[in-house]
Amino acid sequence: MRRSSLLRAALLTAALGVCAAAQAEGAAGRLIDRMHRTGTTGEAAPDASAVADTTPPTLTQFTAGTTWSMNRGAVPLSVLVKGSDDLSGLSHILIQAVGPSGQGLAAYASFDYPVKTVSRRVSMSTPFFAGRLLEPGPWTVVKARLVDWAGNPRKVEGAALAALGNASFTVVNPGTFDNVAPTLTSAQLLTSSVSLSATAKGTTQAPFIGLKLGVADSGASATAGIASVHAAFCLADESRCVDMLQSAPLGGSAPSATITIGQQVSGVLGHAPGEYLLYELNLVDHAGNIRSLLSTAFGGTTDFGALMGNTKITLTP
DSSP: OOHHHHHHHHHHHHHHOSOOHHHHIIIIIHHHHHHHHHTOSOOOOOOTTSOOOOOOOEEEEEEOOSEEEOTTSSOOOEEEEEEEOSSSOEEEEEEEEEOTTSOEEEEEEEEEEEESEEEEEEEBOOOTTGGGGSOOEEEEEEEEEEEETTOOEEEEEHHHHHTTSOOEEEEEOOSOOOOOOOEEEEEEESOSEEETTOOOTTSSSOOEEEEEEEEEOOOSSSOOOEEEEEEEEEOTTSSSEEEEEEEOSOOTTOSEEEEEEEEEOOTTTTOOOEEEEEEEEEEEETTOOEEEEEBGGGTOSBOHHHHHSOOEEEEEO
């Protein structure tokens, strides 16, 4: 099991940064859940003689503050979290907040070593100049998600979260903001079949699968520009998936970008043969707004086949 898989989960969650709360659950939450379910989070193999941990962590206190001012530009944003886990220890924490018209914030903290108790401030993911592109007005923390190293998740939301402390705050932003997510303009599959025992051309390394995406960002009263994209290809039963994450090649407020994303695949790296279908795409701008597109083949509303034709990558032994 690869440590790099957990790193990619953390990078994705950070890249999703500011996002609509429901979409964040659908993107970062789905990815982390899949990694725990399929054994790609990087944890050590379980000891059959050990006591199984089936109890999720506990959240004991939560405080978001009252006013977050953007008057000084991009400023550190954080929430106070206190929690515990009695056996395997805390693995990571995800906090989600939503603004007046759906823009959101995500705070993420991961622990490389099991932690039984935590009392710390968790920083909101505000990449680039996202801090000064937040929509002004009332915001609410809608969800806190704690996961231990055994993969047990604890989700606290609504009234239960508010009862643990202050879950509402006001963003003061006298400048412009961007609360509009990027859109997908084109998609092309670069590899339709790859052998897991092959090597990349000219190397002894594992071969790649790839996808080319066209993405545009129109913005609102400001345009943040394309930041990153994420794609997942999964078996039909979702028992195994291959995730790809790539930052945009252009910084600043570029309104469009063509981005090629890929991932090395190999039996040695833990990948399995099968037919992997395009499961979802997540498009993120520098304000952290995310457009999460889930395939109709997995219960979503996006017909990727109508846009790009072939959406299947076959991994052979």
